Amino acid sequence: MNRLRQFGVGFLLPLALGLAALSLLLWGLDYDPSAGLRALWSGAFGSWYALTSATLVRATPLIILGLGFALAFRGGALNIGMEGQFLAGAIAATWVGVRVGAWHPLLAVPAVWAAGILAGALWVLVPVLLKLRLGVLEVITTLLLNFVAEAVVSYMVQGPLQEVSRVYPQSDPLALAAQLPLLGGTRLHLGFAVGLVLAGVGALIFARSVWGFKLKAVGAGPRAAWMSGRIPSARLLAGALLISGAIAGLGGAIEVGGVTHALFQNLSPGYGFTAIAVALLARGDPIGIVGTGLLFGALEAGASAMQRDAGIPSVAVSIVQATVIIVILLGDVAARRRRTLTVAPEVIEVE
């Protein structure tokens, strides 16, 4: 009963209010909300092709990035720079991917992934060092580096990584050996399976490993973690942020290897930010992130259909995402208040 209630209040209510906010906006601007929502639905679930080639393909980066956010968030760090780490991973993956034409796919694909992982971790290294050495908020530094990453992509596709024919600002396609295999007749690629495996590994780490437990202790309160268990919060958090960046970089490599097969500007329609809503809606639970990732993947897929079929700009769905985040935050506040009202005032947390 309690779980059912939690599912309703913690998941269905934010989602319903998010869709309601979208409908209200569409209605206020004289669009037809029911046509919009219908297009949204059919674009996401209307056919086998829509489900596999739109929804699951869009869900893949969201699941991977959502896991990356959840990992750092568990330790109390906010990685708002996943967009930049994703792009850094995509750049490095492209750089390797166009050069491995003569390799066997079993070598080429891991090489591309390794490049993405490394670049993602490197991209978050500066914010991590600034946080450790100087106490600079990682939120702002990771955010700023998003814009730097975008400029680097722009430079790369007009410079070192531009296609050989030099016509468009984009890279050459990745070597066939570096492109991810597809599920027959669809655009669904191996990366989706990678997302599922990562979620499983994440669930194991969170539930079973000492490291996962320590990270949670740091997230709950760095001082208490040190006092009670001598857990070095700074080092643990730095590790979590680096892995978070590495996961985001892998996400970029998988997107390039499985979907776009080339680097160009505006590669990501804000996956790094949508992933925050994905992770929060799942309360940072890795298996839950698969579910919420699918949900937001469906929203993104449906949004494209909404723009195509109902003439409603696809950016409209970020209203749903923002509303979901805000409703969850307010729900947590309400829950905290109920708790503090039912326990004795002496145990109210004081920093």
Add this chain to the structure above:
Amino acid sequence: MDPILAQGFLEASVRVATPLLLAALGEMLAERGGIINLGIEGAMLAGALGAALGASSAGVWGGVGVALLAGVLLTLVFVIVSVRFQADQIITGTAITMAAVGLTGVVYRHAFGVGGAGLTLPTFKPLVVPVLNRIPVVGPALFGQSVLVYLSWAAVPLCWLLLFKTRWGLALRAAGEDPEAAAASGVRVIGIRAAAVLLGGALAGLAGGTLVLAQVGTFAEEMTAGRGFIAIAIVVLGRWHPVGVLGAALLFGAATALQFLFQAMGLGVPYQLFLVLPYLLALVALSGGMGQARIPTALGRPLVGGQS
């Protein structure tokens, strides 16, 4: 340096610095009260669209009015969630900015059509200050600007007075340093924080409006391009002080204007290098300033256990 080039560089620096200065002054007020508002990027974007909507029907001053209103309305959501109910400020601010991207995108296309590249809006004409503009090089650069630029300069001493010479400012700073003690001594912490953040939202809206009405003359989706986040770095570099914020904003204006200068000089450097310069400068600024003692002690921290 060639005086005409120098004058153009100086003029561009000041012009580019203006929205950064306005947004940073607003963020400074919020942070002095202990609230870090990442939603100012969204408030700027809303202000920019508001300015476009207002200016297209009611002229430039109509644009200013709607820009202010848009900034305040969007920030009101942040205030309710994050100040009144004390939810996480960082996540709320991020969500507000996300919402602004979606809202402005939809409203813009609805109001001006999809292929709106041809949208041209009325802009503020330069208001030449007599006598002062005769000063060589500096004169035309500083005193041939639009009225919004002069307004932003006036906001610097006004913010200083507000922060350091009024009871309200004292109470606000108390709320930012030690909210529990402030509450115990009778300060309405939540109310005063809310007022400061809303004032900051108005300034961010005006900053977005300045971008449209005194610089570009049109609106583009996501046109603020992280200027709100740069404003946060400016606050740090300016040590949470109005005069420092003015200096830091001018520095960032100059860093941005460098690209015009280098383009004019015809150096063969990729233009993206100049695009990233302000962001890299912001990183350096943060590294220099965050560990300092000047940071409001309770920044980002809600009032513990209180409802005042």
